[in-house]
Amino acid sequence: MKTISKFTVAGVSALMAGTALAQAETITINSFGGAYEEAHRECILTPFEEKTGAEVRVVTAYSADAFAQLRAQKDAPQFDVIHFSGGQEIVAAQEGLLSPIDEAKLSNAGDVYDFARANLARGEGPAYSIAAIGLLYNNEAADPKPTAWKDLANEAYADHIVLTDISNGYGMLGFLMINQVNGGDLDNIQPGLDAVSKLLDNGAIVVSTSPEIQQEFAQNDAWIAAYASDYAYTLRKAGLPTAFTQGAEGTPASLITANLVAGRPNQDLALQLIDMSISPEAQSCFAEKLRYSPTNAKTELADEVAADVAYGEEGVKGLIRFDPVKIEANRSAWVDAWNRTIAR
The missing domain is CATH 3.40.190.10 (Periplasmic binding protein-like II)
Known part of the structure; x- marks a missing residue:
């Protein structure tokens, strides 16, 4: 051996x-x-x-x-x-x-x-x-400056609002906040869908991705978008006069x-x-x-x-975390309802 x-x-x-x-x-x-x-x-x-x-x-x-x-x-x-x-x-x-x-x-x-x-x-x-979800806005054009989610319904902003499709995670959180301030909750998103329908009737548009938000702010006279705080910085680095505010009712x-x-x-x-x-x-x-x-x-x-x-x-006091498990369980049904609402 x-x-x-x-x-x-x-x-x-x-x-x-x-x-x-x-x-x-x-x-x-x-x-x-x-x-x-x-x-x-x-x-x-x-x-x-x-x-x-x-x-x-x-x-x-x-x-x-x-x-x-x-x-x-x-x-x-x-x-x-x-x-x-x-x-x-x-x-x-x-x-x-x-x-x-x-x-x-x-x-x-x-x-x-x-x-x-x-x-x-x-x-x-x-x-x-x-990632805090609030309102990005053009701080030169938006008058008055938005301070709350309910301000999205202000007729002064008609034709200048960008909504993000709820297939986008930030878009989902923004929509759920719109739903909440209009009386809905995770068991009832119809108030949010009704609010979105009214915004679209007043000239709001829906995009799917963050680069599309930048395009709307840069080229199509968009003033306000419900989106994440970090993207306000992205837009500002691109030379756009963009600020961020946490909505007074809370921040997803x-x-x-x-x-x-x-x-x-x-x-x-x-x-x-x-x-x-x-x-x-x-x-x-x-x-x-x-x-x-x-x-x-x-x-x-x-x-x-x-x-x-x-x-x-004070800044984190208004943070809201919508139940991620409940969102995932309902995502497919909510996306279907959303798509029917925005089809026009």
Whole structure:
């Protein structure tokens, strides 16, 4: 029988140990591509790698696709931290795909607003950014300037309003807010459909994507759109005189969460990444780069940045989170009803 030398055994053992160490020092996450992923890298991932010496592998996958992958890989998930913006963490936690988080292991958790860390023990990760849905408006043409959702019905804005199709996530949240201020709720969207019908009769138009909003503001004399705060900044960077206001009746919120995937070997390292995501430094960076609203109460923003987001105790007080599970359960029926309403 061939004898294996002690040197060879030692070499193999060292190689195996080195491989295990390398695996332990690498985590895989998803991000949302484009400018978001660039900001994600700059504000969180690169500082994390520099601090820990770990490598972060990024899979570009939006929330729905990432959730589908997580479900499909239930027995052998690839992600260590998974990010959602559509509330998928609620269902993922119920299905056991996410691990509960001990708040004591997150040094920044105590500074995060209660609503953004309410269900850590159930496996729903903390929200580290918020897309606040309000009214984008041309601050030179819109007179008077809008301050409330009910202002969409002001005849002064006839022919100058842009609505976004509810197949768009932000469009859905904007519509549900229009429905709510007109007396509806998630069990009855007819008041919202009636309000939309009246807006269309007065000359409002419906678009499907954010670039179409920019086109309407730039070329077709649009003044007001119900959409996310970050897009007001996008329009302003394109040279359009655009401002953002939270409607007085409340602000629908799309919470962007960082979640700990169950069944992975390096959860301590993953928790460090989640902790950095909810730090005031990371959130200040995200707000500056993309105008997402912070969830850490200690985040400090320049005045020009704060004007574009839901900021501070007063700013987040009016945030509304429509039940993502109920939205998903009714999405198909609501889209059908919406399509019948806007067909003209």
